[in-house]
Amino acid sequence: GAVVSQHPSRVICKSGTSVKIECRSLDFQATTMFWYRQFPKQSLMLMATSNEGSKATYEQGVEKDKFLINHASLTLSTLTVTSAHPEDSSFYICSARDSQGGGPSTQYFGPGTRLTVL
Amino acid sequence: GEDVEQSLFLSVREGDSSVINCTYTDSSSTYLYWYKQEPGAGLQLLTYIFSNMDMKQDQRLTVLLNKKDKHLSLRIADTQTGDSAIYFCAETFMGNDKIIFGKGTRLHILP
Numbered sequence: 001g002a003v004v005s006q007h008p009s010r011v012i013c014k015s016g017t018s019v020k021i022e023c024r025s026l027d028f029q030a031t032t033m034f035w036y037r038q039f040p041k042q043s044l045m046l047m048a049t050s051n052e053g054s055k056a057t058y059e060q061g062v063e064k065d066k067f068l069i070n071h072a073s074l075t076l077s078t079l080t081v082t083s084a085h086p087e088d089s090s091f092y093i094c095s096a097r098d099s100q101g102g103g104p105s106t107q108y109f110g111p112g113t114r115l116t117v118l
Numbered sequence: 119g120e121d122v123e124q125s126l127f128l129s130v131r132e133g134d135s136s137v138i139n140c141t142y143t144d145s146s147s148t149y150l151y152w153y154k155q156e157p158g159a160g161l162q163l164l165t166y167i168f169s170n171m172d173m174k175q176d177q178r179l180t181v182l183l184n185k186k187d188k189h190l191s192l193r194i195a196d197t198q199t200g201d202s203a204i205y206f207c208a209e210t211f212m213g214n215d216k217i218i219f220g221k222g223t224r225l226h227i228l229p
Contacts (some may be wrong), residue, residue, distance in 0.1 A: 004160075018160040032215060041126070041205065043219040044161070068123050097215055107215065109153075 006110035008037040022096030029074040030096035038091040050077040122220035129226045136194040140207030147209035
């Protein structure tokens with residue numbers, strides 16, 4: 001099946017620094033990618049929809065200046081957490097929609113990135 | 119509004135069947151899904167069902183959908199230790215890629 005990778009898998013940073021997380025579709029093209037955030041024992045909350053070549057669409061309550069999304073190519077989207085604070089510590093998961101595929105099973109999830117802000 | 123509810127925890131003996139239940143509020147969903155998440159990992163799509171179907175079976179997995187009661191279940195036959203994970207119920211709607219997830223049910227396997 002289709003593979004989505006995320007890098008890094010784990011990151012620890014100091015409060016006030018910025019962290020970039022990459023999401024790549026390895027064997028398919030994705031015009032649309034999604035960024036989710038998962039708190040312990042909680043569901044995945046959609047943060048934003050990333051569209052190749054255009055601005056991301058953010059969900060209500062998500063600060064676009066805090067969570068910068070860039071989708072510069074059909075296989076790469078990045079999420080940058082700017083001026084990170086301990087409350088930004090979470091598990092961030094991306095998914096990518098296969099541009100060539102249709103139907104309900106063509107959104108593939110990455111393995112997630114564990115961010116810890118000290 | 120969109121809301122998906124699941125019980126948070128299920129404990130089952132190895133070899134028994136596991137039944138994980140889910141209820142949803144918006145009857146206009148087009149597809150309903152079950153995802154599996156192992157510790158520290160992303161989500162793996164296990165199976166999905168179109169909203170006008172009642173049942174779908176795939177090897178050890180059986181999905182039942184009661185649209186009238188807005189109830190979805192996942193039955194795992196002959197539960198194995200490798201089935202230990204969190205199982206998320208989810209739904210999507212016509213013309214929209216957005217997936218609405220439940221909080222997940224943690225399946226614990228007893229020896």
